[in-house]
Amino acid sequence: MSKTFGEVIALDGVDLDVAPGHIHGLVGPNGAGKTTLLGLLLGLVVADGGTLEMLGASVGRAFSVPGGVAGFVEGPGLYPTLTARQNLAALASLRSEPTARAADVDALLDRVGLLEVAGDAVRGFSLGMRQRLGLAAALLGEPRLLVLDEPANGLDPAGKRQVHEVLAGLAEAGTTVVLSSHRMDDLTALCDEVTLLSTGRVVFSGPVAKLAAxxxxxxxxxxxxxxxxxxxxxxxxxxxxxxxxxxxxxxxxxxxxxxxxxxxxxxxxxxxxxxxxxxxxxxxxxxxxxxxxxxxxxxxxxxxxx
Ligand SMILES: Nc1ncnc2c1ncn2[C@@H]1O[C@H](COP(=O)(O)OP(=O)(O)OP(=O)(O)O)[C@@H](O)[C@H]1O
Ligand SMILES: [Mg+2]
Known part of the structure; x- marks a missing residue:
C-alpha cells in the first residue's frame, strides 16, 4: 500500500501479511507510518495505491472495511460527560449490534479492570483508563480483527499486564490483533511477529527472535x-x-x-x-x-x- 499526504510519503509500498489468530506488532520511529497503516485497516484512510484484503474480503484501497474489524487510532473516541458504562452502552446501540446487555457491558469493564469506576464520568479518566475503555469498546462487537494504536500507552505495569492478558486470550480464541507500540519490551512479551517501519517502508517483518539476530x-x-x-x-x-x-x-x-x-x-x-x-x-x-x-x-x- 502507498499513501502520501501532500509532499509527505507516509506509506511507501508497504507489503504486509498477518496470519489469522496472531498478534502482530508495528514498530518504528515517530512519523514512520504506523498510525496511517492502522488507519487503513480501520477504514479511516484511503490509500493512493495498492490493494488490501481483510478477513478474506478484498477491500481495494480501503475506506469501507468488512464487519468484524474494530479498534482505534490515536486514542479512542469517547463521550467525556458519560460514564464508562454509558459509553459502552451508547456505542453498542449506535453500532446497531445486538444491544449489549448491561451484564455484557459490566463483564467487559471487569475484563479491562474498570468495573470499580464504571459509574464515573470519562471526563475524569486518566490516559491509561481511557485506553482500557477504548479496548473494551473495541471488544463490544467481538471483532475478528482488532486494530490498536499504542494500546499500552499510559498504562501502569499492572494495567499493561491486564491488557496483555486480554489480547493473548483473544488471539488464543482466534482473533487477529494488529497493534503498534514504541516499547520493544511490550512487543517481545506480546507479539508473535513484528513489522518494523521506517519512513513508510518495511525494513523488517518476522518473528521477534529473528529481529534480535x-x-x-x-x-x-x-x-x-x-x-x-x-x-x-x-x-x-x-x-x-x-x-x-x-x-x-x-x-x-x-x-x-x-x-x-x-x-x-x-x-x-x-x-x-x-x-x-x-x-x-x-x-x-x-x-x-x-x-x-x-x-x-x-x-x-x-x-x-x-
Ligand atoms: N492527515 C495527515 N495530514 C498530513 N500529513 C500526515 C497526516 N497523517 C500523517 N501524516 C504524515 O505521515 C507520516 C506518517 O505519520 P503517522 O502518524 O502514520 O506516523 P506514526 O508512525 O504513527 O508516528 P508516531 O510514532 O509519532 O505515532 C508523518 O510524516 C506525518 O506527518
Ligand atoms: Mg502514530
Missing part, C-alpha cells in the same frame, strides 16, 4: 577486576574493538569498557580474560538486543545513546 555487531559493556589489563586483552582479540569515548551509562563507569564485535569474538574474549587471570564482573549489551536492532535498522543509531 539482525543487529550484527553489538556494543557490550565490560567490567573486570583489572581495566588496564582487560584493555590490553581486548586489543589483542581478533574482530573486537574498544569503542573510545562512549560512556557505558551505568554505575561504575570508570571501570567499564565498551567493546564492539560479533558474538563469537566476545566468547573468545571471555576465555582470554580468564586465561590472563582477570575476573569478569559484568559483560552485556549496552542497549537491549531488540532496541539495538531497532536503532540499526531504522538508521537512528548514530550514537543515539550518548
Amino acid at each position: 539482525e543487529s550484527g555487531d553489538l556494543d557490550h559493556r565490560l567490567v573486570t577486576s583489572d581495566p588496564v589489563g582487560a584493555r590490553r586483552v581486548v586489543d589483542g582479540t581478533p574482530s573486537l574493538s574498544l569503542v573510545p569515548g562512549r560512556r557505558a551509562q551505568a554505575p561504575r563507569d570508570e571501570q567499564a569498557l565498551v567493546v564492539r564485535g560479533p558474538e563469537a569474538a566476545l566468547d573468545d574474549l571471555v576465555g582470554r580474560l580468564v586465561g590472563a587471570g582477570i575476573a569478569i564482573r559484568e559483560l552485556g549489551p549496552v542497549v537491549p538486543l531488540l532496541e539495538a536492532a531497532f536503532l540499526a535498522l531504522t538508521g537512528t543509531d548514530e550514537e543515539a545513546a550518548r
Whole structure:
C-alpha cells in the first residue's frame, strides 16, 4: 500500500501479511507510518495505491472495511460527560449490534479492570483508563480483527499486564490483533511477529527472535577486576574493538569498557580474560538486543545513546 499526504510519503509500498489468530506488532520511529497503516485497516484512510484484503474480503484501497474489524487510532473516541458504562452502552446501540446487555457491558469493564469506576464520568479518566475503555469498546462487537494504536500507552505495569492478558486470550480464541507500540519490551512479551517501519517502508517483518539476530555487531559493556589489563586483552582479540569515548551509562563507569564485535569474538574474549587471570564482573549489551536492532535498522543509531 502507498499513501502520501501532500509532499509527505507516509506509506511507501508497504507489503504486509498477518496470519489469522496472531498478534502482530508495528514498530518504528515517530512519523514512520504506523498510525496511517492502522488507519487503513480501520477504514479511516484511503490509500493512493495498492490493494488490501481483510478477513478474506478484498477491500481495494480501503475506506469501507468488512464487519468484524474494530479498534482505534490515536486514542479512542469517547463521550467525556458519560460514564464508562454509558459509553459502552451508547456505542453498542449506535453500532446497531445486538444491544449489549448491561451484564455484557459490566463483564467487559471487569475484563479491562474498570468495573470499580464504571459509574464515573470519562471526563475524569486518566490516559491509561481511557485506553482500557477504548479496548473494551473495541471488544463490544467481538471483532475478528482488532486494530490498536499504542494500546499500552499510559498504562501502569499492572494495567499493561491486564491488557496483555486480554489480547493473548483473544488471539488464543482466534482473533487477529494488529497493534503498534514504541516499547520493544511490550512487543517481545506480546507479539508473535513484528513489522518494523521506517519512513513508510518495511525494513523488517518476522518473528521477534529473528529481529534480535539482525543487529550484527553489538556494543557490550565490560567490567573486570583489572581495566588496564582487560584493555590490553581486548586489543589483542581478533574482530573486537574498544569503542573510545562512549560512556557505558551505568554505575561504575570508570571501570567499564565498551567493546564492539560479533558474538563469537566476545566468547573468545571471555576465555582470554580468564586465561590472563582477570575476573569478569559484568559483560552485556549496552542497549537491549531488540532496541539495538531497532536503532540499526531504522538508521537512528548514530550514537543515539550518548
Ligand atoms: N492527515 C495527515 N495530514 C498530513 N500529513 C500526515 C497526516 N497523517 C500523517 N501524516 C504524515 O505521515 C507520516 C506518517 O505519520 P503517522 O502518524 O502514520 O506516523 P506514526 O508512525 O504513527 O508516528 P508516531 O510514532 O509519532 O505515532 C508523518 O510524516 C506525518 O506527518
Ligand atoms: Mg502514530
